[in-house]
Amino acid sequence: MSATTPLLIIVGYVWPEPKSSAAGYRMLSLIQLFLAKNWRVIFASAAELSPHRFALAELGVAEHCISLNDSSFDNWIAEQAPQAVMFDRFMLEEQFGWRVEQACPDAMRILDMEDCHALRDARHQCFKSGNPVNAQALNSELALREVAAIYRCDLTLVISEFEMQLLQQHYAVPASQLCYCPFLMDNTSLSNVPDFNQRQHFVAIGNFRHAPNWQSVLWLQQSIWPLIRKQLPQAELHIYGAYPPPKATALHNAKQGFLIKGWADDAVSVLQQARVCLAPLAFGAGLKGKLLDAMRCGTPSVTTDIGAEGMLLDNQWAGIIANDDIALAEAAVTLYQHVDLWQLAQKHGFDTVQSKFSLKQHEQRIWHELIQTLQQIEMHRQRNFTGLMLRHHAYRSTKFMGQWIETKTRLAALSNQT
Template identity: 75%
Template sequence: MSSSKQPLLIIVGYVWPEPNSSAAGYRMLSLIQLFIAKGWQVIFASAAELSPHRFMLSTIGVGEHLISLNDSSFDQWISEQAPDAVIFDRFMLEEQFGWRVEQACPAALRILDMEDCHALREARQSSFQRGVAVDAQALNSALAVREVAAIYRCDLTFVISEYEMQLLQQHYAVPAMLLCYCPFLLSDTQPGTSPDFNQRQHFITIGNFRHAPNWHAVLWLQQDIWPKIRHKLPDAELHIYGAYPPPKATALHNTRQGFLIKGWAADVADVMQQARVCLAPLAFGAGLKGKLLDAMRFGTPSVTTDIGAEGMATQNGWPGMIANNSEAIAEAAVALYQQPECWQLAQQLGYTTLDARFSLTTHETRIWQQLSSIKQGLAEHRQHNFTGLMLKHHAFRSTKFMGQWIEAKTRLAALTQPD
C-alpha cells in the first residue's frame, strides 16, 4: 500500500473520538495510530458537534474537518483530497456517505469499522426485555439487514470480537474475505506499577451513561446487586463513573448506602487503580468492553457476566469472576474483595490476557497484510463480491436520490424563508 506520496486515510466519524468516555473512542484512536505508524496521513471528518471530552487529534498530527449531512460539498471536498482509503465509523455512516465516496473517489479502499455488531446488541436487548432467548428472528432484524448490507458494500470490515466474526460468517453467511478481526490494539501490554490489594479499597463501575447496557447495569446494581454486597461489606462504597450522567442517574447518588455517582472520569487510570474490584454486570450488549480492558490494564480484578467477558477471556479463565445473576454476582464480588491470594492471581491473569489477546504486535502484521492484499488487487476483490456489487447498484441509488432530495429540500426552504 505504498506510493510516491504519503498515503491518505480519511475517517468519516459518527462522533469525535472520546477515548476517556467510551471504548469506541479508545478503539478509534488506536486505529488512527495504527495508520500513522505505517506512514499514513490521517484526516478525521465528522458532522457531529465538537464534544467537550473529545481527544485533540491535532496533537498527534491528524487533520480535522467538519462535514455536513446530505450536502454535495462533501463530494467536492473528498474528491479534492483523493484519499487512498476511507473508513466509515459504523454502518450508518456508510449508508450516508458510501455512495458519495464511491462516486467521488472510486479507487479508494472502503473500510467499515463496526465498533460492535449493532444487530447483535439490539437482538440481545430486545430479547432480554421480552424475557426470551435470542433467536434467528431477533438476529434477522431490519437493523441487521442494513448493517450486513453495509458490510457487503465495503471492501473490508473491521470486526472487534471473535464471537462476532463467527456470527457474521455462520449466521449471516458473510464471506471471510470481507472481514478482518481487529480487537483492541495495545502498543504496551507490560504491567506497570500498580497499587496492591491492601492499598486499594471500594468497588468501581464505569461506562458512558448514554449506552443502554451501561445504564441497565447501573440500575441492576442499585436495585439488587449492591444491597447484597453492602449487607456483607457495610463499609464498602461503589464509585460509579461515566460520561454524560443524566438527572435520572445523578438522582441515584446515595452517600448513606455508599452508592456514589461520580460522573466523568478525567483519568481512568487514577480511579481504576484506587478500586479493589471492578463490577460490570452486563445483561446484554456486544463487542468488547472497554471498562474491562481498563480493569486489566490497571491491575483491577473484575466481576462480570458471560456477555461482559465475551471475546476477551482466554483458555486460562477470567481475571476475576464470571456470574450471571444477582446473588452469584454479589457473592463473587464479596469473595474477590476479601481474598488477597485470589485477587492477586486474578490481577496477574489480567496482565497475561492483555498480552495474549490485545497486543498490537500480535495483530498488526496480519491486519496490514490483509489491507495491503486487498488494496493491491482491489478490482478483482470487488468482482468476487457480487452480492456487494448488487447491493451497491440498488442501495446507492436509493440513498443517493434520498440524499439529493433532502439537500434540494433544504436549499428550497432556505430560499423561501422570509427575511
C-alpha cells in the first residue's frame, strides 16, 4: 500500500462487538466505508480487549492499545500523522480531542455520536421521575458537554433523522456541522426467510448492559408478557442479549414461557425462527439495531414510539406501535395470530430496509460531505466561531486536568517505588 494512502485513526470507546450491540455493528460499517475508499484504518482504544470483539485484523485494520491521561498518546498519534481522527462518542473527544488538535492540527476531527446521549439521558431521568421530557431536561450538564464536543469537531455523524432535527432546532447546531449517517446495510434484506407457518414464539433481543434494554425486559416480565400468555398459553418469549447479569437470569421462568437465553451466537437465526419481535422501549435514543435486524429477517415487531423513532417509512411501521401494557399485549397477539397482517408487516419491513438503510443510497452523500470538509478544513473551522471559542476555553481546562492526572499518577508510581 502506498505511503500516501490516507489514514483514519478511530479512538474507540470499546472494541467493536457487532454481534453484541448495534453500536458495534455501526462502527464496523463505518470502518468498512473508509476501507472501501482505500483508506488505511487504525482502531485505538483504552478499553479492555473483550472476548466478543470483532477480529479487525481480518479486514486489514491495525489495533492499538492506548491509555487515558497519558502523553504517550500524543507522541504515537503525531508519528502516525493521520488525515482524519474519529471519536467514538463525545466522551472520547473530551479525553483525546485536545491531544489530537495539539499533535495533529491539520487532521479532520470527526465525532460519531452513536446516539444522542443527552436525549437518552433526559428520557431516562424523566421516566424515573414520571415527568414528560421538557427543555430543562434536555438542557442537562450532559447535553452541554455533548453539544460542546459537536462544535469542537469538524463534522459529527448523526444516526437518526429525529436527532438531526433536535440538534438543529433545539440546540441550534448549524447543519454544516452535522452529517446524517444511519445504519448502512450492504446486504439489505435476507432472502428465503421462513414464512408465517414455519415460525413460532416471540423474541426479544438486546445487550443487557444498555439501560433501555434492561427496562424493556422488566416491562415485559412484570406487565406485558402475563397479558400475552393469557391469550396464548402455549407461547414462549425467548430473550437474548450479551452480558446478562444475575438479576436478568433470575427472571427465567420456564413455567410461564419467559426464557432468558443470554448470548446469541447468531442473532439472524434467532430472529428468523421467531414469529414476532417484542421491543417495548420506554426510553432511549438513536436507531434500534434489533428492530432493523428484525426487518431484514422478515420478522414483524411490536414496539413503542421511541423504539420506532427515526425508522418509519411513509409514516408506517413494520408491525404495530403501541405505548401501554394492554395495547402492546394486544398488538403482539394480533400480529401473532393474523397471517395477512403479519405478511403486510413483513413486506413493509423489507421496503423500509431497502429505502432507508441501504449503503448504496447513503454512501455517496456521506463520503462527499466527509471529503468536502477535509478539503476545506481551514475555511470550515473559521466559519464555526462557536467551535473556535469552545476549543480556546474548554480544551485548556480538559488539557490541564489531563496533565494533572498524568503527573499525579507518575508521582504515585515513583512514591511506590521508594
